[in-house]
Amino acid sequence: MSTLIERYSAVVCDLDGVVYRGPEAVDHAVSALSSLSVPIVYATNNASRPPGEVAAHLTELGLHASGRDVATSSQAGAEVLARHLPRGAGVLAVGGSGVHEALQAKGFRVLEPRDLREDASLRPEGVLQGYGQDVTASDLAEAAYAVAAGALWVATNTDETLPTHRGTAPGNGMLVAAVRRAVDRDPVVVGKPEAPLYELCADRLDMPARRVLAVGDRLETDVAGAVATGMDSVLVLTGVDSVTTLATAPPAMRPTYLVEDLRALGAAYEAAETDYSWWECGGDRRRLVDGRWDVARTGTPIESARAAVACLHQAIDDDELDDDAARRLVQDLDVWQ
Secondary structure (H helix, E strand, C coil), rough: CCCCCHHHHHEEECCCCCEEEECCCCCCCHHHHCCCCCEEEEEEECCCCHHHHHHHHHHHCCCCCCCEEEEEEHHHHHHHHHCCCCCCEEEEEEHHHHHHHHHHCCEEEEEEEEEEECCCCCCCCEECCCCCCCCHHHHHHHHHHHHCCCCCCEEECCCCCEEECCEECHHHHHHHHHCCCCCCCCCCCCCCCCCCCHHHHHHHCCHHHEEEEEEEHHHHHEEEEHHCCCCCEEEEECCCHHHHHHHHCHHCCCCCCCCCHHHHCCEECCCCCCCCCCEEEEEEEEEEEEEEEEEEECHHHHHHHHHHHHHHHHHHHCCCHHHHHHHHHCCCCCCCC
């Protein structure tokens, strides 16, 4: 049986919760990624840092990466703005240094919130809003004023949370929501789950999406973005989402593969299969009877998780089970929840 990665020609890998949490590497991530023989592009919705800075972080952790190997939602946002605005147009940068650098690289005249506070005559033609630890209420106000005046508003992403080494912090989605409450229109969103960031990665790899494997820890961003772009995807259980959340995920948020950690990329993959009565994965064989588990054999935790999730998805899709019942059934499993 071939390894999982041998089915693909390249990997697009998420960062937060997959490769690292804050400054620390996720267990096994560095060794697993270093062993892969295909190109890797690291794609992140976190727009605060420039690609070179992200690559330096990866290098410190023990990976070999350059700025070219990192694709950020700031870069995807600048690409979208460049399709609609002329080179040299004034664009307001709200967020970390990664937002400013991405706009500068596309030839825009980058305006900072303080520039607008100091000169009220400035009229940005666009706004690129991304995450930044130092973004203030005053910065968000300038974004709202520019959007209300007609500027093209692009948000790098709308992730509500951001995993860090200290826990879960509010993400860019919360900042975007604050501006949205003050204006009468929605932004153009370019980060996952929208397609532009993954499309940027496929273009950089010079490969069709079907030959690229997307790896992430979030169903609503990493996996949904892969589905929208036509990429197969892996949900890795080292970050935000779990077997419990996967059990009730709609089809547009279901990964192709479910793994414990990144070591599984270099291993053979046992997929769940059905004979239209039982679901089986490796040593695990189970089905639902009257809304309860009927287990013929119990496999390893990951085999049980794959078989159980596939069985629950079928029952939900056939309207034989609701989400609350599915969550209760997952809690009966001896797997990661």
